[in-house]
Amino acid sequence: MQANRGDVNVKQITLTPIKFSSVALEFDELIPDEIYSWSKEDFEKYEVPVGNSRFPLTDYYDIEVEGEAQSPEEVKMIIDGDAGRVKYIGGKMGAGEIIVNGDADLQAGAEMEGGSLTINGNAESYCGREMRGGEITVMGNVREYAGTSYIGEWRGMSGGKLTIHGNAGKQLADAMSGGEIHVMGNCDILAGIHMTKGFIQIDGDVTRWPGGQMKNGAIVINGRLERLLEGFELDAIVTDPEVEGRQFTGKYIKYIGDIGVNGKGTLLLNAEKNRHHL
Amino acid sequence: MEYILKNGIVYDPINEINGEKKDVMFKDGKIVNSVSDSAKVIDVTDKLVMPAGIDVHCHLAGPKLCVGRLYRPEDERRGVKPKTDITRAETGFSIPNCPATGYRFSRMGYGTVVEAAVPPLEAKHTHEEIIAIPNIDIPPLTLFGNNWFIMQFAKEGRIDDIAAFVSAWLKITKGYGVKIVNPCGSEAWGWGMNVHGIDDPAPYWDVTAREVIRALAQANEMLGLPHSIHVHPNDLGHPGNFPTTINSIDCMKDIKKNSEYRNQTIHLTHAQFHCYDGTSWRDVTSGVEPVADYINKHDHVTADMGQVTLDETTTMTADGPMEYDLYELTGLKWANKDIELETASGLVPFIYSGRNPVHSLQWAIGLELALMIEDPWKICLTTDSPNAGPFIRYPRVMSWLMSYQRRAEMMDNKEVHAWAGRKSALGTLDREYDFYDIATITRAGPSKIYGFEDRGHLGAGAIADIAVYDLEPNNFDPTRNAAAVEKAFSNALYTIKDGQVLVKDGEIVKIVSSKHVRTEVEGFEDEEKRILEEIMPFFNRYYTIKFENYVVHDHYAEPSSVYKVNASK
Numbered sequence: 028m029q030a031n032r033g034d035v036n037v038k039q040i041t042l043t044p045i046k047f048s049s050v051a052l053e054f055d056e057l058i059p060d061e062i063y064s065w066s067k068e069d070f071e072k073y074e075v076p077v078g079n080s081r082f083p084l085t086d087y088y089d090i091e092v093e094g095e096a097q098s099p100e101e102v103k104m105i106i107d108g109d110a111g112r113v114k115y116i117g118g119k120m121g122a123g124e125i126i127v128n129g130d131a132d133l134q135a136g137a138e139m140e141g142g143s144l145t146i147n148g149n150a151e152s153y154c155g156r157e158m159r160g161g162e163i164t165v166m167g168n169v170r171e172y173a174g175t176s177y178i179g180e181w182r183g184m185s186g187g188k189l190t191i192h193g194n195a196g197k198q199l200a201d202a203m204s205g206g207e208i209h210v211m212g213n214c215d216i217l218a219g220i221h222m223t224k225g226f227i228q229i230d231g232d233v234t235r236w237p238g239g240q241m242k243n244g245a246i247v248i249n250g251r252l253e254r255l256l257e258g259f260e261l262d263a264i265v266t267d268p269e270v271e272g273r274q275f276t277g278k279y280i281k282y283i284g285d286i287g288v289n290g291k292g293t294l295l296l297n298a299e300k301n302r303h304h305l
Numbered sequence: 306m307e308y309i310l311k312n313g314i315v316y317d318p319i320n321e322i323n324g325e326k327k328d329v330m331f332k333d334g335k336i337v338n339s340v341s342d343s344a345k346v347i348d349v350t351d352k353l354v355m356p357a358g359i360d361v362h363c364h365l366a367g368p369k370l371c372v373g374r375l376y377r378p379e380d381e382r383r384g385v386k387p388k389t390d391i392t393r394a395e396t397g398f399s400i401p402n403c404p405a406t407g408y409r410f411s412r413m414g415y416g417t418v419v420e421a422a423v424p425p426l427e428a429k430h431t432h433e434e435i436i437a438i439p440n441i442d443i444p445p446l447t448l449f450g451n452n453w454f455i456m457q458f459a460k461e462g463r464i465d466d467i468a469a470f471v472s473a474w475l476k477i478t479k480g481y482g483v484k485i486v487n488p489c490g491s492e493a494w495g496w497g498m499n500v501h502g503i504d505d506p507a508p509y510w511d512v513t514a515r516e517v518i519r520a521l522a523q524a525n526e527m528l529g530l531p532h533s534i535h536v537h538p539n540d541l542g543h544p545g546n547f548p549t550t551i552n553s554i555d556c557m558k559d560i561k562k563n564s565e566y567r568n569q570t571i572h573l574t575h576a577q578f579h580c581y582d583g584t585s586w587r588d589v590t591s592g593v594e595p596v597a598d599y600i601n602k603h604d605h606v607t608a609d610m611g612q613v614t615l616d617e618t619t620t621m622t623a624d625g626p627m628e629y630d631l632y633e634l635t636g637l638k639w640a641n642k643d644i645e646l647e648t649a650s651g652l653v654p655f656i657y658s659g660r661n662p663v664h665s666l667q668w669a670i671g672l673e674l675a676l677m678i679e680d681p682w683k684i685c686l687t688t689d690s691p692n693a694g695p696f697i698r699y700p701r702v703m704s705w706l707m708s709y710q711r712r713a714e715m716m717d718n719k720e721v722h723a724w725a726g727r728k729s730a731l732g733t734l735d736r737e738y739d740f741y742d743i744a745t746i747t748r749a750g751p752s753k754i755y756g757f758e759d760r761g762h763l764g765a766g767a768i769a770d771i772a773v774y775d776l777e778p779n780n781f782d783p784t785r786n787a788a789a790v791e792k793a794f795s796n797a798l799y800t801i802k803d804g805q806v807l808v809k810d811g812e813i814v815k816i817v818s819s820k821h822v823r824t825e826v827e828g829f830e831d832e833e834k835r836i837l838e839e840i841m842p843f844f845n846r847y848y849t850i851k852f853e854n855y856v857v858h859d860h861y862a863e864p865s866s867v868y869k870v871n872a873s874k
Contacts, residue, residue, distance in 0.1 A: 079388075180379035181637065 037103050038063065038096035040070075042088040044108040050078040051132055052087060055115035059102035059123025059142060067092045099123045099142070109148070117144040120161070136163040139187060152196065155189040157182075158206060168193035171215075174208045175201035184208075184225065200227055203244065219246045222292065226271045240285050241292035245270045247279075251300040259284035259294055268295060280304060307332045307344035308804065310771065313354030314778045316740050318749035319762035323741045324778055329354060331769035334804035338765045347806075351777045352798060355744045357416030357770035359751035359761050361609050361685045362535075362574050363696055365406050366420045366434035366443065368427040369621040369650050372640050373400040373691075377619055377654060392813050399618040399691035403437035408813050409697050411440040414772025414797035417751075417760055417822070418696075420445040421535070421574065421689075422486060422623045424644040425452075426850065428478035432861040435821055440800075440807050442866060444755070444822035446535055447478045448623055449521055450485030451492040453510075453646045453847070454840055459520035460512040468524035469832035470840075472872070475530075476833075477855065479823045479862040482532035482755075483525050486623040486648065488514035490539050494649045499626035500539055503552050514539050515556045522557045522570055528826050528872045529563040531756025533607075535572045541627050542578050547592030550579040551599050554606045566756045568604055568682075575611025575689035577671035586663055591670050591729035597677035600684075607754050608678065609685040612671035612702045613664060614694025615721070617656045622692060625649030646847055657694065659715075665722035667693070669729035675706055676734040681745040682753065699747070700794030704787035706738040706746075711787035737784050756868070769804040772797050821862040826870045 040062065053076040062070075070090045074081035084090065096102050102123035109129035110116060116135045117125045122142040127135075130148035137156040146154075149167035155174040169191050175198060176183030183202030194212035203222040210218075213231035220239040227246045229237075235254035237246050247270055259282035267276050270293065278298035284290050296304065310329040315322050330340045364370065374381060374397065383398035384405065395405035410418055423431045423445040435443045449455050449471065458467045471483060489507035490500045496508045503514040522534045538553035540546035554571055562570050573579065582592035600606055620631060625641060628651025632639035640652040657664040671693070678684045686703065690696035705712055716726045726732045738746070752761020759768050776783075776793045783790045796811030807815045844852055 176379075177382065178378045179376065179638075 036094060036096070036101055038092070038094040038101055040102065040104040041091040041093075042104070042106050043091070044087065044106075044110075045089055046087050047109075048077055048087060048112055050112075052077050052113045053115050054113050055118030055137075057104070058117060058120035059096075059099035059104065059125070060119075060121045062104070063096040063099045063102045063123070065092070111148075111151075116146075117142075117163075120144070130167070136161075136189075139163065149193065155184065155187075158184045158187040158189060160187045162188045162190075164190045164192070166192045168212065169195050171196040171198055172201065173199050174203060174206070175199070181221070183221070194231065195229075200225070203227070213250065219244065219292075222246075226273070228273075238285055238290075238292055238294050240288050240290070242285075242288060242290045243292050245293040245295070247275060247295045249297045249300075252296050252304070255282070255304055256285060258287040258290070260286060264298060265295075270295060306804070307340040308347060308769075309340055309344045310347050310349055310354065310773070310799075310801075312348065312350040313352050313773060315354045315763065316744040317356060317763045318741060318745045319752060320764045322763070326351070329763055329771060331771075331801075331804050334769050336763055336765055336767045336769050347799065349773050349798065351779060353740060353774040353776045353778050353793070355414070355740075355772050355774075356748045356752075356761050356763050356767070357772045357800060357802065358410075358414050358699075358747045359755070359757065360410070360415060360418040360687065360690075360696065360699075361572070361751045361754060362421045362611075362687045363418050363690045364421055364621055364692070365418060365690070365696075366403070366438060366445070367423055367431040368642060369422070369623075369652060370400055370434065371430070372642055373619050373621055373652055374402070376638065376640050376652070380619060380654075391816060399616070399695045403434055404439060407439035407441055407819065411800050411802070411807050411813060412796060412811055413697070413699060413794060414774065414800045414808070415441060416770035416772075416800070416802050417442045417444070417757070419443070419481070419755070422446065422448055422484055422650075423478060423480060424448050424623065424647045424650075425474055425478045426644050426647055426848075426855065428480065428857045429861055432479060432821060432857055435819055436861075438819050439816045440802060440813070440819060442760075442820040442822050444481035445479070446482045446484035446532075447474060447480030448484050448486060448648050449474070450488040450517055451490075451507075451623075451648045453492075454843075455521065456489070456492065456507065456510040456512045456517060459516045460510060462520070464520055464523045464527065465832065466836055467520050468527040468872075469829060469836040471521070471524050472528055472826040472829045473833040473837055475824050475826065477857065479821060479857045479865070481823050481868070482530055482535060483521055484535045484537075485518060485521060486537040487539055487541065487627065488517040488536075490514070490627075491623055491625050491649045494625035494629075495643065502549050503539060503556060505539075514553070518553060518571075519557050519560065522560050526560060526563040526570060528829065529870055530824055530826075531564065531566070531868050531870065532754065533562075533564075533567060533570050533572050535574055537574050537622070537624065538579055540579070541575075541622070541624055542581075542631070544581045544583040544585055544589040545592075547580050547582055547596055550576070550596055554599065554603070558603060558605050560605075562605070564756060566758055567753055569607040569754060570605045572754060573600075573606055573608040575687065575692065576608040576674050577611035577613065577667060577693065578689070580670050580674065589663065589666065589728070591666065591673055593670055593673040593677055594730065597674060601679050607683045607685070607750070608674065609687040609689075610671045610675055610702070611687055611689040611693050612675075613657050613667040614688055614698040614701060615657045615659050615664065615668060616694050616698065617654070618691045618694055619652060620655045620692045621650065621652045623648045623650040625651045627651070628653055631655070645849060659719075659721045662722040662724035665725040666728050668721055669725040669731040672705060672712065673729055673731050673734065675738075675746070676736045677730075681738070681742045682750045684746055685751050685754065686743075686746045697795070700791040703738075703743055703747075703794055704783070704790040707743065707783040707790055708785065708787045709735045709737050710784060740778050740783070769801055771799070771801040773799040773801075818864055821865040822868070823862065823865060824868045824870055826872045828872045
């Protein structure tokens with residue numbers, strides 16, 4: 028996936044912000060799959076979508092290109108600063124690496140198929156929407172609908188890995204059917220709603236209702252869960268459980284649900300922090 | 306302005322022109338026999354020329370479309386195309402936004418598209434959407450099959466009053482003709498029920514589909530409307546439904562036609578959904594043979610295909626109970642829309658797949674219909690868009706009809722499931738449509754069936770709706786080049802509407818307002834007045850809307866093209 032990383036033949040593209048636009052820029056065309064052969068001149072010719080128009084990328088960024096790439100795998104693109112008004116960073120990317128040294132706007136890594144995207148700040152909503160492969164790491168928080176389906180769509184994230192070092196907002200992983208999400212901070216309501224497969228781990232506290240209408244898959248919560256949905260039935264208290272090939276230590280309360288939709292999903296709560304449910 | 310379309314290979318079945326190299330001339334939006342020397346020449350030497358296409362049955366404007374767009378944003382993101390200097394942005398695949406609907410039909414060389422189901426209560430909305438759809442003329446069919454007034458009158462056998470009601474309601478809704486959907490069944494849905502077969506009465510009203518179909522057909526012929534009744538029979542999509550289909554047609558064979566232009570007294574729509582044999586989805590087989598045989602032997606009926614195109618699409622019909630059944634079958638999201646006193650519709654997304662045995666059989670059944678009905682004037686090309694597939698697939702359906710090789714290839718290399726071959730006779734049908742047949746099922750036949758004397762042909766006096774395709778019929782074998790057929794019919798070289806070039810080289814070059822095509826009966830005014838007076842107390846009691854707000858005012862239907870019918874009897 029990340030061949031030659033660290034080798035001399037990585038082509039490094041650095042975009043340094045010089046002007047802020049309050050109307051969002053869209054970066055789904057600036058993915059390694061498209062730009063691996065671009066020279067500096069190509070970038071300077073390129074017009075980026077801004078709202079309903081396009082303007083030269085050079086209006087907004089200083090561009091540096093170092094090295095050569097024969098394939099998208101050999102590309103490392105760095106947005107060296109705040110991208111809080113840049114949407115679709117890494118959208119549909121299939122290979123290579125993108126690093127954002129700041130925040131990212133809506134839809135970062137949406138429909139991503141491979142490669143890696145690292146956001147060293149916070150990400151707005153819809154981060155990793157309908158991800159099919161690859162890896163996204165957010166060092167800060169994400170807002171609503173991370174790793175979810177498109178609005179109205181019943182087929183959600185199906186592969187890849189999304190890691191959030193901070194907190195996650197509402198409706199994480201709606202309609203998830205594969206892949207893995209790890210939230211190291213807290214999580215708001217309805218994580219894993221409608222999920223049919225896949226794995227979610229939340230290390231912090233959860234407000235309420237994880238796994239609403241889940242049919243299958245697994246959710247592990249290591250923090251305190253405020254309110255559980257009525258559709259989850261207590262199965263057992265388990266010690267050192269193994270979930271989808273991952274080993275956890277300690278006691279967990281295991282529920283099966285959501286029985287409202289004949290679900291067979293697994294919800295594990297850290298027993299120590301969730302005594303109030305027993 | 307005068308034009309001469311030079312040296313094309315012309316297919317114009319109404320005027321019996323079969324691939325002749327000739328010029329087509331038009332002036333001020335109308336076809337003429339001669340033009341002056343100063344006429345502008347458009348050179349289309351050896352290219353395929355036909356009248357612009359006419360779609361006999363499509364869902365493209367109205368409340369169902371809006372519900373579809375609202376509840377399927379995931380469909381809207383397919384087919385996104387940014388605005389240009391001429392066009393607005395396009396979105397959507399099975400339920401495109403209004404401008405995209407017009408552009409896409411126009412690019413395929415179509416000029417007239419029938420909106421097949423307008424609930425009177427939502428007619429205003431339908432006309433508002435027609436205003437937003439450019440470049441095609443749209444005749445809306447008004448729904449009557451589950452209307453409380455009609456059911457009451459049909460039960461009492463008051464044909465004169467039904468005629469007066471239909472005449473009045475076509476004016477009120479600015480409609481073109483009479484549509485009947487699952488007669489009595491959509492009313493039964495208001496009680497959580499359905500009807501099965503044409504002799505199963507609607508609850509409370511105690512009237513049957515047979516009575517409603519016959520009564521509306523008699524009224525239709527009493528008025529002499531340009532189109533016959535347009536029927537979606539009971540039991541749509543149920544295995545073993547073909548006897549219901551034949552009964553629905555056969556029950557009215559004694560009704561006399563009152564029109565010089567059309568031949569039929571009933572149009573059976575999306576016949577594919579109505580030709581299933583068997584008792585369940587496990588033992589279902591094709592029921593096309595008896596239906597096609599009936600149509601071959603009787604001249605009072607025409608049909609359209611409702612061809613499944615094997616796409617992810619959105620089903621939408623004024624057959625509420627059927628959509629609920631579909632929801633139960635798929636488990637996908639379901640929307641239901643009740644229209645007080647008139648009808649009930651539903652929507653469910655649907656993924657037709659060549660890997661699925663039933664969908665593959667449905668695919669085969671649609672093609673069987675077009676190949677087993679011998680007279681191409683009796684069958685039209687439709688996909689019941691978007692129900693069996695979106696209208697942008699018409700060119701693909703044409704390519705299937707034109708190539709036995711392509712159909713066999715699809716069955717051989719597993720693009721469709723083995724059921725397509727095993728449970729239908731498609732594999733044995735080696736008939737291939739030629740360009741003349743294609744022009745018949747997409748232009749000439751629809752023109753006859755709808756009584757559109759001014760379109761669907763290239764005779765002098767017809768409106769100059771013309772399509773030119775980038776194919777050279779004398780130098781091209783459609784039986785061996787399915788992909789090229791599809792590409793050419795998808796991107797017209799020229800689409801000319803009312804004498805104006807709207808599409809050139811597959812791209813929209815001009816936008817014009819769509820005309821609202823409607824029927825107005827003259828000579829029935831006294832009867833209309835009397836019936837309105839009679840029903841008004843009932844209207845005021847049961848409708849939640851005032852009659853004054855119910856009527857579609859003239860400015861909703863501008864510009865319009867009005868077919869006047871003289872019914873002074």
